[in-house]
Amino acid sequence: MQRNPNHTTIVTVEKVIEETPTVRTLVYSDDVMPNVLPGQFAMVWIPGVNELPMSVMISQESGKAAFTVRKHGAASTGLFNIQPGQKIGIRGPYGNSFDIKAGKLLLVGGGTGLVPMMRLITNLTPSHDVTLLIGAKTKDEVFFEDLANQLLKDNKHQVLVSTDDGSYGENGFVTDLVEKLVSENHFDGVYVCGPEKMMYKTVQSAHSRGIFVQASLERMMKCGVGICGSCCIGEDLVCHDGTIFDGEHLSKNKEFGYFHRNKAGILENY
Amino acid sequence: MQRNPNHTTIVTVEKVIEETPTVRTLVYSDDVMPNVLPGQFAMVWIPGVNELPMSVMISQESGKAAFTVRKHGAASTGLFNIQPGQKIGIRGPYGNSFDIKAGKLLLVGGGTGLVPMMRLITNLTPSHDVTLLIGAKTKDEVFFEDLANQLLKDNKHQVLVSTDDGSYGENGFVTDLVEKLVSENHFDGVYVCGPEKMMYKTVQSAHSRGIFVQASLERMMKCGVGICGSCCIGEDLVCHDGTIFDGEHLSKNKEFGYFHRNKAGILENY
Amino acid sequence: MNDTFKKGTRESNQLLYSKLGSIYTVDTNLATSIGSINLERPVMLASGILGISLDVFNRLYRSGAGAVVTKSLSTEPWEGYPNPTIFGLGGGGWINAVGLSNPGAANFAKMIEPNKDVPIVVSLVGSVPEDFEQMVKEFENCKVTAYELNLSCPHVAKVGLEVGDDPELVKQIVSSVKNTTNVPVIAKVGLGTTHYLKTVETAIDSGVDAITAINTVRAMAIDVETQRPILSNKFGGLSGTPIKPIALRCVYEISSKFDIPIIGCGGVSTWEDAIEFFLAGASAIQLGSAIGDNWIDVFSQINNGISDYMKKKNFSTIKEMVGLAKKS
Amino acid sequence: MNDTFKKGTRESNQLLYSKLGSIYTVDTNLATSIGSINLERPVMLASGILGISLDVFNRLYRSGAGAVVTKSLSTEPWEGYPNPTIFGLGGGGWINAVGLSNPGAANFAKMIEPNKDVPIVVSLVGSVPEDFEQMVKEFENCKVTAYELNLSCPHVAKVGLEVGDDPELVKQIVSSVKNTTNVPVIAKVGLGTTHYLKTVETAIDSGVDAITAINTVRAMAIDVETQRPILSNKFGGLSGTPIKPIALRCVYEISSKFDIPIIGCGGVSTWEDAIEFFLAGASAIQLGSAIGDNWIDVFSQINNGISDYMKKKNFSTIKEMVGLAKKS
Ligand SMILES: Cc1cc2nc3c(=O)[nH]c(=O)nc-3n(C[C@H](O)[C@H](O)[C@H](O)COP(=O)(O)OP(=O)(O)OC[C@H]3O[C@@H](n4cnc5c(N)ncnc54)[C@H](O)[C@@H]3O)c2cc1C
Ligand SMILES: Cc1cc2nc3c(=O)[nH]c(=O)nc-3n(C[C@H](O)[C@H](O)[C@H](O)COP(=O)(O)OP(=O)(O)OC[C@H]3O[C@@H](n4cnc5c(N)ncnc54)[C@H](O)[C@@H]3O)c2cc1C
Ligand SMILES: Cc1cc2nc3c(=O)[nH]c(=O)nc-3n(C[C@H](O)[C@H](O)[C@H](O)COP(=O)(O)O)c2cc1C
Ligand SMILES: Cc1cc2nc3c(=O)[nH]c(=O)nc-3n(C[C@H](O)[C@H](O)[C@H](O)COP(=O)(O)O)c2cc1C
Ligand code: FES
Ligand code: FES
Secondary structure: OOOOOOOOEEEEEEEEEEEEOOEEEEEEEOOOHHHOOOOOEEEEEEOOOEEEEEEOEEOOOOOEEEEEEEOOOHHHHHHHOOOOOOEEEEEEEEOOOOOOOOOEEEEEEEHHHHHHHHHHHHOOOOOOEEEEEEEEOOHHHOOOHHHHHHHOOOOEEEEEEEEOOOOOEEEOOHHHHHHHHHHHOOOOEEEEEOOHHHHHHHHHHHHOOOOOEEEEOOOOOOOOOOOOOOOEEOOEEHHHHOOEEEHHHHOOOOOOOOEEEOOOOOEEEO | OOOOOOOOEEEEEEEEEEEEOOEEEEEEEOOOHHHOOOOOEEEEEEOOOEEEEEEOEEOOOOOEEEEEEEOOOHHHHHHHOOOOOOEEEEEEEEOOOOOOOOOEEEEEEEHHHHHHHHHHHHOOOOOOEEEEEEEEOOHHHOOOHHHHHHHOOOOEEEEEEEEOOOOOEEEOOHHHHHHHHHHHOOOOEEEEEOOHHHHHHHHHHHHOOOOOEEEEOOOOOOOOOOOOOOOEEOOEEHHHHOOEEEHHHHOOOOOOOOEEEOOOOOEEEO | OHHHHHOOOOOOHHHHHHHHHOOOOOOOOOOEEEOOEEEOOOEEEOOOOOOOOHHHHHHHHHHOOOEEEOOOEOOOOEOOOOOOOEEEEEOOEEEEOOOOOEOOHHHHHHHHOOOOOOOEEEEEOOOOHHHHHHHHHHOOOOOOOEEEEEOOOOOOOOOOHHHHOOHHHHHHHHHHHHHHOOOOEEEEEOOOOOOHHHHHHHHHHOOOOEEEEOOOEEEEOEEOOOOEEOOOOOEEEEEEHHHHHHHHHHHHHHHHHOOOOEEEEOOOOOHHHHHHHHHHOOOEEEEOOHHHHHOOHHHHHHHHHHHHHHHHHOOOOHHHHOOHHHHO | OHHHHHOOOOOOHHHHHHHHHOOOOOOOOOOEEEOOEEEOOOEEEOOOOOOOOHHHHHHHHHHOOOEEEOOOEOOOOEOOOOOOOEEEEEOOEEEEOOOOOEOOHHHHHHHHOOOOOOOEEEEEOOOOHHHHHHHHHHOOOOOOOEEEEEOOOOOOOOOOHHHHOOHHHHHHHHHHHHHHOOOOEEEEEOOOOOOHHHHHHHHHHOOOOEEEEOOOEEEEOEEOOOOEEOOOOOEEEEEEHHHHHHHHHHHHHHHHHOOOOEEEEOOOOOHHHHHHHHHHOOOEEEEOOHHHHHOOHHHHHHHHHHHHHHHHHOOOOHHHHOOHHHHO
């Protein structure tokens, strides 16, 4: 019998990798999650705590997948604190996936927004020429740089890091770097995931130049399946119509980059 | 999607064949019923009247099946009175089927007990040598004789009729004819359906001589699927474990031939 | 495996966009009326489903929904319960304890003020008549097709069923809303701890214009691996296909006992389900959970199915079907 | 197609017979107790399912049932409703209105008199205390493990829920049965028109030894082709997977509120379902509808699943699991 994606499946966290002081990767074995498409997410239940949407992180071991979580509020801290041997629940995968263009690609990830980028990379072919931008506030918060270089070893590629405080890599906002790169180079596709303002600016930089661009959006998610409405952005439901939208579509959306809805469904400014 | 056998499917009766003054065959088109195994039955809903178990009769037109019903109490009379164009509901097929032995076969049918025999015949090969006995009270009640001869035209076969009053064919009970035939001939398999006493005697005649014999039993049926228990005979549920049982098994049953249960579940004598 | 991942291969955004632009049409007369509420199509969005944004309402309306019912609104914004708030049982069954999260009536009224096209039914939840009166006033400048009083949420204390199970409170609430507005008022009932037919009777006696039956049925799910209830609230409401035979029974019982327009709700996912509800006595239906299984295409699918059925059976209006099963 | 016809290729009768001869065994301790009722295995046959012959009871017991509950018996034989009496919804859901057909207590008692092996729970239905007293007396010469008072059939007038919904009558019936026999008495409750927890409370106050929750839930199905209710009685009781989340909730609510042994019933078809009920507070479970989908093999399947689970989770008795979900 096929597994019901809406029925929580319990998995045991087998390994916890410390990425930065506030980011950890939790590895577990599963039948379904190792093979999801780049951009797909799961609803992750931390028993007794909460349930959160999480991009499905790759694992380099076969038959395994992972979540990479940043410690933030109570829920994500609950997940962050899970120890090897402890159980979490997962349902999904949910959401659509990136449309991978041929040729020269620009990937932009901020913080845990790098997670879908890692899976996107594993779905590329050696003929892809890849530039990955990693944005972080400060040196301590940079992660996945080595992993990305390793995953891209058979590709023509460059991995660039920018920190807001200049403590590592380029100095400044990653979106400035994006603007510079797209104005000076030809790209066949741009993919971005991270804080909304970062995605908004990246989409603007690319779309205004007619470059194909896709962003993976985050919104408050309760059901993940297109029932509850909590993830709506304009007339789209991020969990079901997205999470990935392309520049053309986003350019017509009045909320993207400016508003999101809180737990009560009230529009709030970013 | 596969049709749910327990969900009533509505079919339209297309043709009504008058077999005798009290027996009619109702022909309808359907996807499932034309292909059931010999011995299987359906639960037939006569809207506003009742629902009855009925052996699935063959139709000689492809894509069609039929029920052959004897007018008796209110329910069967309701079915008997259905006119072409009227709708009935069917669910099933239910029950098991005859194990067809190779060689020389004796088929014994009384009244509408002939219905499974007709389908059994269509499942035989030309190498079968077939004797079909048709038992009836009187000449008026004989039916399916021509049909059987026609269906068996490529086989070595004989169709014998016996009437209790001798008004047609052999004179006497069909079970006397059975006893005579099995005592004088070799048979590889005996199949019987009809009134319980007739089945009981036929099973005795054959089983006591070590001949493989199967009888298709009738009991009060409400659910047809092995839930309600109304069709029980000893520890068997006729709808689910049967309707077809073989001589070996029946010879150990204390109720076969003697008792059946009424609508309240009380044992009554035959 | 295939099914799980098909979702990933989405239609290009362009296609999606153009699809959304078109408006659902059908060549039969699907119009229905629930008392004085006239709808072009009989399939409504149930309360609490995708119901917090006017843009989404527009989209659903264009997809074929005859009307949309808003998330149940309260006087103040509510965050609802923490996740997990929803659990899929498979086979079209769901349990939820969203906990009536909503932006509050005032915020919501402001949001839908621009609405001109979509028939919006505003669902309200509260504990005392004053709550309801106050909220109705917030909507004075909005195009509101009807108010639906949620007397039947099975998993939030002090509102919902705790109100619906108290006949005196039902009477006060219905009467006060009726006195506050001329917009039609619907009472939404469910299986509570007192006889729901009593609630229906009280609501009717107090002047309600129509009944929606039913809400979710109180239920729960426990995870055997971790040995705990799955929903953060432990209890939730069962919706979807499992409750359809129960909802259908309620519609049949209400329509047999009272002369009041009924909206059937609970487990509708196919056109056959919708027809069953009409035959049992409903003038329109609402659906929610089916969207989780068939997405919003379910509106056009059901409308088309109803349309084909009407042609085949020679019905020229929905009305002709309403309550037919009681005649047999 | 294949599935439909597989049923036709039955095991040879010889095989069937020898299979029946063997007795289900398992290498873990599946014993449980419901108050003073001790069972070797926790999975019971629910009332009304295959329950009219001692031979069948024997077969079910050998197949792994821990006990069998009889069809609900009345003082007089009842024919029940005409067919159609049962309707399969698919996906493990059923609606039935058999109408409590049964041979009457006296006939039934005579039939089970020879019983020595099978733990038989005698289910009784009636309208007044005298009915129950009289029936209990019929069974004086029988090995009866417990009586189960059916206070909750949702589709037969004057008995079942009409009794369960009347606290005064519940009190009288339970008290009089308790005064008539020393055999443990179980009250079977369901979702009626009054709060079922009230019925539970009344039954407990009147001395009942255990509670079975729940019975079927009143429901209906309408055929869209002929536009009529399918069951001859129009209304029936919904059973099987659709009601499991509701039944589970009731068990959890009862066990949270009262200190009484509980038998969970409603939609159990897998070992996970059984475990969920234990975790919610049930000491044993009953099942019926699952037999319609998985045949009587369901008893050994569930027992084996429970056994494996207990090994994996290091439970040495069922008791250890009972109510665990309430601790989280
Ligand atoms: C599709 C998707 C994929 C994501 N992938 C990752 C990932 O791989 N790694 C990662 O660390 N984070 C990821 N997130 C973000 C994550 O779900 C949480 O939003 C974040 O961890 C903050 O949660 P919190 O409980 O700590 O926040 P809280 O302190 O409880 O709340 C802070 C804010 O977090 C957001 N939030 C809280 N709960 C949710 C929720 N259920 N859904 C959406 N937003 C919520 C809200 O904006 C809230 O106001 C993803 C979010 C989405 C929508
Ligand atoms: C597997 C099976 C296949 C059958 N196939 C045929 C067939 O092809 N043609 C045919 O004419 N008849 C068939 N019958 C018999 C048929 O189902 C009815 O029993 C018979 O028609 C009498 O019904 P009635 O309503 O007229 O009887 P009533 O007057 O209502 O009752 C007379 C007796 O008929 C029997 N009966 C009534 N209802 C049922 C029921 N639901 N299940 C079993 N017995 C019942 C009872 O013994 C009852 O006492 C079959 C029965 C079974 C069990
Ligand atoms: C996620 C979710 C949220 C709901 N929220 C509300 C609500 O706010 N108000 C309300 O009256 N009903 C609410 N309901 C109940 C639905 O409106 C509907 O009555 C119920 O789901 C049965 O219909 P369905 O089977 O088509 O989903 C909610 C149901 C779901 C599944
Ligand atoms: C065909 C049928 C007959 C039933 N008859 C009775 C009955 O006589 N007495 C009773 O207490 N419950 C009766 N029930 C209810 C069951 O005992 C049980 O409570 C209900 O079916 C829920 O369990 P399930 O989902 O495992 O079937 C009947 C159920 C079915 C399906
Ligand atoms: S999270 Fe519920 S609709 Fe998207
Ligand atoms: S007819 Fe119900 S068990 Fe056989």
